[in-house]
Amino acid sequence: MIEVGIVGGSGYTGGELLRLLSFHPEVEVVVVTSRRFSGKPVSSVHGHLEGIYDLSFENPTLAxxxxxxDVVFTAVPHGSAMGIVPELLGSAKVIDxxxxYRLPPRVFEAVYGLEHSDVRDAVYGLxxxxxxxxxxxxxxxxxxxxGAVLxxxxxxxxxxxxxxVFDSKSGISGAGAGxxxxxxxxxxxENVQPYKLTTHRHSAEIVQELKRFDDDLLSISFTPHVVPSVRGILTTAHLFTIESMDGEETRKLYEKFYYDKPFVRLRKTISSLPAVRGSNFCDIYIETDDDNNRVVVITAIDNLVKGASGQAIQNMNIIFNLDETTGLWQPGLAP
Structure with missing residues (x-):
């Protein structure tokens, strides 16, 4: 069995890691940390896990x-992990x-306004x-x-x-448990709230990942919104092509790119949040606008699963040479 720890287990991502890991046949969760709730049962914070785990939060040393x-998930605020990860590496693998560690240190410092104290390479876990x-x-x-990069x-x-151009709508859980x-x-x-219209920190990640493919891509724009839903992110991508592309040609391109990616589903109807809620799937719908050299792509993910904890477990499966779907192959919670 793979022995798993979670540093910072009291928030939404920590709770979702615990929920998803309870389905995993190859892991045992051995430690869940929280300074605030140390000594209290995990189920006292995550009530949906009552009877699932006989664990209490701890506050041990990182050593x-x-x-x-064998592996530790760090589910802590931005700026905190860089002081934690160096204490864990060498003894355990870390999924942060x-x-x-998503951006080069200088870019991180510019985007997050924090000095980066741990310069080391990490693989971007998409x-x-x-x-x-x-x-x-x-x-x-x-x-x-x-959702945007996929x-x-x-x-x-x-x-x-x-x-x-990416227009994204996120459920409220994206703002965290506080x-x-x-x-x-x-x-x-009954509200849709745009925010950080041109300055959202995730823009840097989107630019970084798309520029890896094509450094000559002229412009990338991202605008987020919060909607009155608990979970999910629906992204509408307006992708302007150099030349006109027909629908069949475009779909074949996506099918070829994602043919061996089990968590990407190419849909024939418009992607919806209920279809992915609680799951690790990314649903993709494609439509072409020939008159304007535009491809419109809709992606739907659960922000707490494929957008966070599920993807982290998918990464864990791969680095431990398991099938990447292990413990994650379950449908959404529609309706």
Whole structure:
């Protein structure tokens, strides 16, 4: 059995890691840390796990966590992981769900306004794009970049785009477990709230990943919104091609690119959030606008699963040479 630890297990991503790992036949969760809830049962915070785990939150040293685990998921705030990961590597593999290792240090510092104290290489853990095999440190992608990059990658990889515009709608859980105006019911009920229209931190990840395919891509634009849904991200990608492409040609390109990617589903109807809620799938729908040299791609993911904890487990499966679907092959919770 793979012995698993979670550092920072009291938030939404920590709880989702625990829920998903409970289905996994090859792992045992041996330690879940939380300074705030140390000594309290995991189910006292994550009530849906009552009777599933006989574990309490702990506050051990990082050295102890590393010694007890084969792999550790770090589900901590941005800027915190860089002080934790060096204490774990060498004893355990690490899959980091924060932003600390997704970007080069100088880019991270510019985007997040924090000095980076741990300069080391990590593989960007979007398994449909990057091979994480053999790596000890995986930087799990952000939720918005997951849907955006998967929407555009097949076209960008062929250097067919001149402009990519992403419009994303996220459920409120993307704001985290702590109460805020974004998660306040009177503010968000019956509302669609755009925010950080040109300055969202995930823009840097989207640019980084698409520029890996085509550094000449002229422009990439991303605008996020919060909607009154608990889970899910629906991204509409307006992908402007250098030349007109017909629908059949475009679909074949996507089928070829994702033919061996089990968690990407190419849909014949428009992607919807209920179809992926609670699952690790990314549903993709494609339509072409020949008059404007535009391909419209809709992606739907669960921000807490494919956008966070499920993708982290998918990465764990790969680095431990398991089938990447192990413990994750389950449908969404529609309706």
């Amino acid at each position: 102890e966590v590393g010694d007890r685990c 769900l924060s932003a600390d 398994p449909e794009i990057h091979d994480v095999t053999g790596h000890d440190l995986v930087a799990n992608p952000g939720c918005y970049p997951t 929407a555009a990658a097949p076209l960008v990889s062929e250097r067919l785009l001149s402009l990519a 109460p805020s105006m974004v998660s306040h019911y009177p503010v968000m009920a």
